Amino acid sequence: MATSRALGYLESRKNIAGSASGIVGLALTFTGVAGPYWPVVVAGLYGAGALIAPPERPSVPDFPDASAQLDELRADFGTLRAYLADVELPPAASGRLTELTELLTALLDPGWVADVLVQDPEAVHTLSRAVRQDVPEAVDTFVRTRWWSRLTPGQEPPERHLERQLSLLHEEADRLASALRETEARRQETHTRYLEDRSK
Numbered sequence: 001m002a003t004s005r006a007l008g009y010l011e012s013r014k015n016i017a018g019s020a021s022g023i024v025g026l027a028l029t030f031t032g033v034a035g036p037y038w039p040v041v042v043a044g045l046y047g048a049g050a051l052i053a054p055p056e057r058p059s060v061p062d063f064p065d066a067s068a069q070l071d072e073l074r075a076d077f078g079t080l081r082a083y084l085a086d087v088e089l090p091p092a093a094s095g096r097l098t099e100l101t102e103l104l105t106a107l108l109d110p111g112w113v114a115d116v117l118v119q120d121p122e123a124v125h126t127l128s129r130a131v132r133q134d135v136p137e138a139v140d141t142f143v144r145t146r147w148w149s150r151l152t153p154g155q156e157p158p159e160r161h162l163e164r165q166l167s168l169l170h171e172e173a174d175r176l177a178s179a180l181r182e183t184e185a186r187r188q189e190t191h192t193r194y195l196e197d198r199s200k
Contacts, residue, residue, distance in 0.1 A: 014050040021049025067118055069128070074108050077131045087139055090159045096166040097139070103173045104131065107180075116180045116187075126176055130169055138165040 009015055025042035028034045034041040081101060089097060107113055107127060117123050145158040 012053075012056055014053045014056075017053035018046040018048075018050035022046035067114070069124055070108070070114055070117060073124070073128055073131060077104065077108055080131055080136060083136065084139065087143060089139070089142070089162070093142070093159050093162045093166060096163055096170065097135075100135070100166055100170045100173065103170060103177065104135075107173065107177060112184060113180060116183050120180070120183070123176055123180065126172065130173060134165075134169055138162060138169070 022042050022045055025034065025038070025045035028041060029038035084097065084101065104127070107117070117127070139162070142158050142162040145161075
């Protein structure tokens with residue numbers, strides 16, 4: 001750690017500017033201008049150069065690219081599917097969940113959809129939120145609420161809430177799929193126009 005800091009300082013702007021100023025001090029010494037105080041002159045010029053050097057620029061953060069985020073999201077979706085396989089749901093809710101997971105599977109499959117997704121961080125965020133938060137939270141809330149609903153009959157059954165939540169999530173995923181299809185269609189049209197213009 002200390003070695004890397006020392007090496008980092010050797011390459012820093014402060015050291016380079018200080019060294020350049022120190023060389024000027026050595027030149028003054030060899031010409032006789034510095035006299036017997038040459039060590040003070042060289043050290044002082046080095047310090048002055050280091051002080052007036054521009055500050056170091058912080059390095060740009062290295063964020064994972066969108067394709068790496070999609071790979072992580074696919075792994076999380078696999079974990080979610082394993083969780084959902086162990087949960088017992090009423091037939092209607094189970095059917096809606098199956099439709100939703102099939103759509104999410106299609107959106108997360110590698111291929112042209114992934115290529116379009118990589119260009120749209122908002123779409124990746126929407127999918128991430130559905131996989132990592134919305135779907136597991138809806139199912140877990142149903143599982144917990146179902147037990148309490150047995151103690152308080154007469155309330156709206158929790159499976160109705162789950163069905164509605166899964167329907168809303170399916171609608172959101174379907175809108176996302178439609179937007180991706182439109183983006184791909186526009187990209188194809190743009191490429192066609194480019195080829196047409198090039199052939200003129």
